[in-house]
Amino acid sequence: MQTIWAETALLPTGWACGVAVDLDAMGRIQTVAENAPERGMRVPMLLPAPVNVHSHAFQRAMAGLTERRGPDPTDSFWTWRQLMFRFLDRLTPEHIEAITAFVQMEMLEAGYGASVEFHYLHHQPGGAPYDTIAEMSDRVIAASGLSGMGLCLLPVHYQFGGCDQRALTIGQVRFGNGFDQFQVLHAAASTTIDAAAPDAAIGVAPHSLRAVGRDDLKRYAAHFPSGPIHMHLAEQVAEVEEVQQAWGARPVDWALEHMGLDGRWCLIHCTQMTPQETGALARSGAVAGLCPITESSLGDGIFDGVRWLDNGGAIAIGSDSNIRISLSEELRTLDYSQRLRDRTRAALATPEKSTGRRLFDEVLKGGAQASGRQTGRIEAGAWADLLCLDTTSEHLWGRTGDTALDTWIFAGDDRLVTDVWSAGRHMVRDGLHIQRARITADYKRAMDALRDAL
Structure with missing residues (x-):
């Protein structure tokens, strides 16, 4: 089981503080608790991906x-x-x-x-x-x-x-x-x-x-x-x-x-x-x-x-x-x-x-x-498709809730995304995919082979 603890998170009911999200072994969200004691991986802001x-x-x-x-x-x-x-x-x-x-x-x-x-x-x-x-x-x-x-x-x-x-x-x-x-x-x-x-x-x-x-x-x-x-x-x-x-x-x-x-x-x-x-x-x-x-x-x-x-x-x-x-x-x-x-x-x-x-x-x-995917909501039973925004960044500094979302979309970019989970698979950490080196090398080889295609 993984646990993510967010200082703030966007839940179906709106913004909440001190949110603990437990993920089961299949990659689904098992439980969501507000105002929970800190445990697991701490993130500043958690959103559905x-x-x-x-x-x-x-x-x-x-x-x-x-x-x-x-x-x-x-x-x-x-x-x-x-x-x-x-x-x-x-x-x-x-x-x-x-x-x-x-x-x-x-x-x-x-x-x-x-x-x-x-x-x-x-x-x-x-x-x-x-x-x-x-x-x-x-x-x-x-x-x-x-x-x-x-x-x-x-x-x-x-x-x-x-x-x-x-x-x-x-x-x-x-x-x-x-x-x-x-x-x-x-x-x-x-x-x-x-x-x-x-x-x-x-x-x-x-x-x-x-x-x-x-x-x-x-x-x-x-x-x-x-x-x-x-x-x-x-x-x-x-x-x-x-x-x-x-x-x-x-x-x-x-x-x-x-x-x-x-x-x-x-x-x-x-x-x-x-x-x-x-x-x-x-x-x-x-x-x-x-x-x-x-x-x-x-x-x-x-x-x-x-x-x-x-x-x-x-x-x-x-x-x-x-x-x-x-x-x-x-x-x-x-x-x-x-x-x-x-x-x-x-x-x-x-x-x-x-x-x-x-x-x-x-x-x-x-x-x-x-x-047709059970996703888009941080709630029990949904796939754990989640993203973390870095509100400690100077670009989001002091911004919370909807204002942080607006700032990311209209005044920031995807560099503010630090971590991403897909069905509980923690594939992006500190802004980079965990298999980036291998995937990029394979892509470059393909591009070399296609260099004169156009």
């Missing part, structure tokens, strides 16, 4: 390599996508494992307690399956074993190159599966997950309306009756126009009418919605999986967070392309985008909660829902 709900781990190796304009003077998401396709054709299973472990290490050091991997790189270059059809999924799972990060794996169904069901391009063929083959792949990955850490889980991800047939999309929840379901939705103007032209409705309207969206679903990005769509999708119970740094990098647009939350919608945060992995910066970028659009301040604050506190509470709750 949020889930990173959307990651394409392999794209971390591309970070910084796509900042030159291509031959098209209107360089956009779609030209970036072509560069990504060229890059991924070089990736081996060994590269995927090394890059994923490195990404998960960085996520833990940033304060995330678990990760949802939206995993679509399934097959060999040319599109032929590996001898083990879930080879690449198995490598993601193996990476989480080394990094110690809680994992919800989402094997991605990606079948077509557009709403007209055109064939996949050369850059996409490594993703491709018909529905029957995808079910075989998913079952194989599920078997590996069952043998992994007790907190590891699996869901499913139809990639997008463009990449999966209409009939299959309508039956997804029935074919996969348990676990979270994630899908990209309404990310780009061109995507909205394609769906509307081919299927006679905008993406959000079509999904709401035909896919039975509810609390099992997490829709990623949702940056191209009308006010009416925003309200309707928020009221469906689905989580909006937001990736503000990537959405900024790719020029996706601005999610209407004010209207979404006003309609009772749930949000969660992810790092998507992993161009930069920073929990505090994702939250800050989300709120700043609202301020820039509306020319206001503290856009997501309420009379009861500061901006940082509201954002943090929302992503804790939404991340738990979107991952």
